[in-house]
Amino acid sequence: MTQEKPPAIGFHDLTLGYDRHPAVHHITGEVDRGDLLALVGPNGAGKSTLLKGIIGQLKPLSGSLSLDGLKRNDIAYLPQQIDIDRSFPITVFDAVSMGLWRQIGTWGGLDRGLNLAVLGALATLGLQDLRQRSVGALSGGQFQRVLFARLLLQDAAIILLDEPFRAVDTKTVEDLLRLISHWHGEGRTVIAALxxxxxxxxxxxxxxxxxxxxxxxxxxxxxxxxKNLVKSRQLTEAWDEHAEICERGEAGTERISA
Incomplete structure (x- = not known):
């Protein structure tokens, strides 16, 4: 009998929010290792909040979240471009090399092997001719390729992507989708808010x-x-932003077996 793999992420009646106001609430379920999972919902549905909870930027208001043997360092996170400051004077090569921080530390340098790894990531994302350009001079699609090249070097077991294709050209979207499919084929767990x-x-x-x-x-x-899409819009529109922590359980939630 084949032994089932433990889940990558477990949610246990999890509620997340800001200043004790819930943004997402009473989430229970498991993300299996190797899942390629889309996180969808209307604007304000709590997608970014849930991703921030997974990486530990937000602490639970109630309930809990488990990584089942994995560590926070096993997670690579791509925030929305709007949340990233591109004004810092850094080259494409240096920005991508930051994906190696676990190997080299904050101030460590690159040896020949790591330098080749950065060049390989740049080539995979079609950035080899832009490696000395400032990230502030890049288009939205080029900058997103830089961020994906950095993720590639992180070599993480879990990859979280927050709106990775927003304001990105069609060719870049196609290339990034191929990379995501490759990660899935390697058995990595990928969650993308889309x-x-x-x-x-x-x-x-x-x-x-x-x-x-x-x-x-x-x-x-x-x-x-x-039916589910209509329900999602109704729930989001009816939500009270100023509500206290709710006491309701999971009634009304539809869980479909994978």
């Missing part, structure tokens, strides 16, 4: 539909139904 549902249906086998709470979670085809 808004293009056609893209999700085509490339992501599992989906978590969020609207401050879990609306549905499982196989993408069974999650992204008209």
């Amino acid at each position: 808004h293009d549902l056609d893209q999700v249906r085509e490339h992501f086998p599992k989906t978590l539909l969020l609207a401050r709470e879990v609306v549905a979670w499982g196989r993408t085809k069974e999650v992204l139904t008209a």
Whole structure:
């Protein structure tokens, strides 16, 4: 009998928020190791909040989150571009090399092997001719390639992507989707917050539909139904931003077996 792998991430009645106001609440479930999971929902549904909870930027208001033997260093996180300061004077090569921080530390240098690793990541993302350019001079698509090259060097077991294709050209989206598919093929766990549902249906086998709470979670085809999408919009629009921590459990949540 094949032994089941432990989940990559476990949510245990988890509530996350700001100043004790919940942004996502009562989430229970598991992300299996090797999952390629889309995180979708209306604006304000709590997608970014959940990703920040996974990496530890936000502490639970109630409930808990477990990584089942993995460490925070096993997680690579790509925030939205709008949250990244590109004014710092740094070259593409140096920005990508920051993905090696676990090997070299904050102030360590690159030996020949690590230098070749950076050059390889640049080549994979089509950035070899831009390696000496300042990141502030890049287009949105070029900068996103830089961020993915840095993720590539982090060699993480879990990869979290927050709106990775927003304001990015079509060719870059196609290239990044191929890299994500490659990571999935390597058995890495990838969670991406996305808004293009056609893209999700085509490339992501599992989906978590969020609207401050879990609306549905499982196989993408069974999650992204008209009924569930309408419910997600209604839940988000009706949410009280000033509510205290709620006491309601998981009634009304639809969990679909994977």
